[in-house]
Amino acid sequence: MIADTGSPILLDATWAQGANLLSQEAGWNQVAADWSIFFTRGTVFGFIAGDRLVATAAALPFGDDLGWISMVLVTPEWRRRGLASRLVAACISALRDSGRAALLDAAPAATNIYASLGFVPLCSMTRWEGEGRGDGNSPTSPNGALKEFAAQDRIAFGADRRFLLEDFLSRPGSFLFQRARSFAMLRQGHITSQLGPILGEPTQAAAMVADAIHAASGRMVIDVLDAGNEIIPKLEEMGFRSQRSFTRMALDLKVLPGTPTQVLAAAGPEFG
Numbered sequence: 001m002i003a004d005t006g007s008p009i010l011l012d013a014t015w016a017q018g019a020n021l022l023s024q025e026a027g028w029n030q031v032a033a034d035w036s037i038f039f040t041r042g043t044v045f046g047f048i049a050g051d052r053l054v055a056t057a058a059a060l061p062f063g064d065d066l067g068w069i070s071m072v073l074v075t076p077e078w079r080r081r082g083l084a085s086r087l088v089a090a091c092i093s094a095l096r097d098s099g100r101a102a103l104l105d106a107a108p109a110a111t112n113i114y115a116s117l118g119f120v121p122l123c124s125m126t127r128w129e130g131e132g133r134g135d136g137n138s139p140t141s142p143n144g145a146l147k148e149f150a151a152q153d154r155i156a157f158g159a160d161r162r163f164l165l166e167d168f169l170s171r172p173g174s175f176l177f178q179r180a181r182s183f184a185m186l187r188q189g190h191i192t193s194q195l196g197p198i199l200g201e202p203t204q205a206a207a208m209v210a211d212a213i214h215a216a217s218g219r220m221v222i223d224v225l226d227a228g229n230e231i232i233p234k235l236e237e238m239g240f241r242s243q244r245s246f247t248r249m250a251l252d253l254k255v256l257p258g259t260p261t262q263v264l265a266a267a268g269p270e271f272g
Contacts, residue, residue, distance in 0.1 A: 008045035018053035027187035057087035062159035069097040070270040101252040105269035119249035130240030133214030158258025179204040192219035198265035204228035228264030
């Protein structure tokens with residue numbers, strides 16, 4: 001049994017199923033393949049009660065200079081005991097020990113908590129939700145598109161995420177859209193499909209958003225960053241509605257890395 005004063009433990013992949021159950025319990029959109037990324041490429045901390053995983057948080061390095069903190073989950077009966085704060089502190093230490101700055105996307109209720117840990121707000125993000133039309137052809141990406149997409153993402157995002165993009169595109173139901181030097185990726189989540197990241201020029205991106213909505217079926221979400229505000233009229237035109245907001249925050253950074261004006265929508269709050 002964990003104690004309220006205990007320290008988080010480092011989890012290995014044998015806890016992946018328990019972690020997936022936690023995110024499903026919370027109504028989050030991650031699938032088992034997402035958790036596999038955190039366990040194989042990142043560091044996952046947790047608290048265990050008996051033989052049950054009751055809380056998690058993950059630190060996912062991107063390149064040598066930064067990492068993403070996410071998957072901060074606590075099952076309802078174990079909340080309000082300080083577990084989440086201790087898990088985030090463990091993630092911060094793991095990133096700092098490797099010389100990396102920490103970034104995250106905070107929900108409104110958590111913004112003040114992260115601010116108390118030293119995180120500063122750098123931009124906002126809004127989740128838009130709607131329905132795919134399912135009346136378009138699946139896109140056929142040109143040869144080499146993933147290589148070009150990953151290279152542009154590294155410049156725009158400010159760190160190398162090729163392993164993440166390759167993983168996304170290898171999954172059934174994932175597609176890459178391209179218009180000139182603008183890109184968007186569509187993948188399937190546990191509850192909805194997710195369109196993002198979206199990179200490039202807003203006018204081209206708006207056309208790609210329409211392509212993706214016509215290609216997809218069922219519920220879709222798109223996490224639009226400040227730089228992507230020009231695609232919002234297209235989302236509204238196609239029946240999407242604003243669902244919730246996030247604040248992108250950083251520790252040990254004063255400005256967003258890369259070229260943030262080129263990052264129009266996120267891969268999701270768990271991946272940046």
